[in-house]
Amino acid sequence: MIELPVLVLNQSYEPLNICRVRRAMVLLYQNKAEMLENGSGFIHSANREFSVPSVIRLASMIRRPHRMVRKITRLEIFRRDQFTCQYCGRQIRQLTLDHVLPRYRNGQHTWENVVSACVPCNRRKAGRTPAEAGMRLICQPTRPHDDGLFHIAAHYPHPRSEWQKYLPS
Ligand SMILES: [Zn+2]
Structure with missing residues (x-):
């Protein structure tokens, strides 16, 4: 269960990354993220039960410079x-x-x-x-398409149903 994928949203709700439940729970525990969707029930420890997140949102904004200027x-x-x-x-x-x-x-x-x-x-x-x-370019050079993490999240091979509303259609 702790190896399940979790969609990580930026503070702005923009899809940022995919991580594992294990990592997501650390972020939640450290108050660096909040849980938006619980897709997998609960993990029980001796005296507590923890929701297993499917979507989390970071508490602070992560800048993604490569998205602006690759x-x-x-x-x-x-x-x-x-x-x-x-x-x-x-x-x-x-x-x-x-x-x-x-x-x-x-x-x-x-x-x-x-x-x-x-x-x-x-x-x-x-x-x-x-x-x-007297030479000719095979093709006109252009900026490569942004294939940043946004793209990765949108094309993750096994998106979980709870992710849908956060991903671009
Ligand atoms: Zn040549």
């Missing part, structure tokens, strides 16, 4: 581009980052201006725009 790292860019050079389409591990509009021409270090490029393509493009270099 950090741009080399690896995140390579992942987004599926380790494919965005100019020649080669799938290769040895990739570099290319600023589509070069930095010295005020190209920004943003999801929309940074792509994966193999070394030969990066050299060939040099400090030019793709058009100037």
